[in-house]
Amino acid sequence: MEVIAAVKNRRAVKSFDPHHKMSEETRRLLWETSILAPSAYNIQHWRIVDVRDSAQRAAIREVAWGQAQVTDASALYVLCADLNAWQEEPQRYWATAPQPVQDFLLPKLDAYYRGKPVVARDEAMRTLGILGMTLMLVAQDLGYDSCPMDGFDFDAVAKIIRLPDDFAIGYMLAIGKGTGSLWPRNREPVEKRMHIDHF
Template identity: 40%
Template sequence: MDTLTAIQERRSIKKYDTSFTMPEADVEKLMDLALLSPTSFNIQNWRFVLVRDPAQKKKLRAAAWDQAQVEEAQLTMVLCGDVKAWAKEPERYWKNVPEGTRDVLVPMIEQFYSTSGEQVQHDEVMRSCGIAAQTLMLAAKSMGYDSNPMIGFNTEQVAEVIGLPPGHVIAMMLVIGKAAKPAHPRGGQLAKSEVVFTDRFPG
């Protein structure tokens, strides 16, 4: 499936075929594609927790207000981020570029994030995870799978289930699998004129 079709056909699916087993090769392919998602300064601050153990899935479902897709989808993951990734050996984020380029970019990382404040660092994680989630959802659709991004869960409980380290935050959960039931018709799209503006907001 091409990218434009995947965008048009991707829907949030709640019911998954529990009789289907996702091949490990497909899991690896999805994650390889996710790791190509862009991040600011290439700091790759996202972290993906793939919850595969049935007992872990059950705990995660309980933390997600008993939403069945958490346990029934073939691939359930928690998208998190390391808020301080920018400060952890930043030279490795540019190890494959010429030395002159690296000497310019690496100091810029520290200069920007050390002075921008914790809110910007937190927001950077959210942006990175959002982009990665969209990459995963479109890749999944193009491979014949469906998905559902989720924010309906108790963050503290999910953090406990996955053993979230200090300095990390949770952005969302995402499930991927074979749909057992199609999505309902689209709820209602706002008019383009209401959400798309040229140069500045009107008025």
């Protein structure tokens, strides 16, 4: 039930208390819990830029439609994907699995990604989506609010955070203490969006 409550209480918050500071202990708990999220082939494609410098936050806000969450949230994370993580010593991702599992999966992993940059990118983005949702729910449990964001100029943010080649930005996540009120939720009924067995 606690998970259901966290899901129900989460909203994409637009205004945060700019004075609230998140403790280092809370940041660590948030991260160490959230990286238990699943990732394709356990590759853990994520690389996260925790933007703490206020001038850098202001620069990002300028290329993010002026959205206040960027400067006012207690934490601003740029969730990035290492598009080559699949070929960076992949045996370490399966080091705790039994040898027959490793022998079966590692060649499969290689064949899945080699020469298929679109597949590699799709997998990384799927993984970032799940990581972000996990972060938002853990944040909720820790008494924080959040906002996932892709309303920004990706190239400009890439420059600001010095994104290396072969990395891609998924989206940003603002986490902090929400202030003010939000308009009511808006969801289409489940029946309009679900199909049984086929379209």
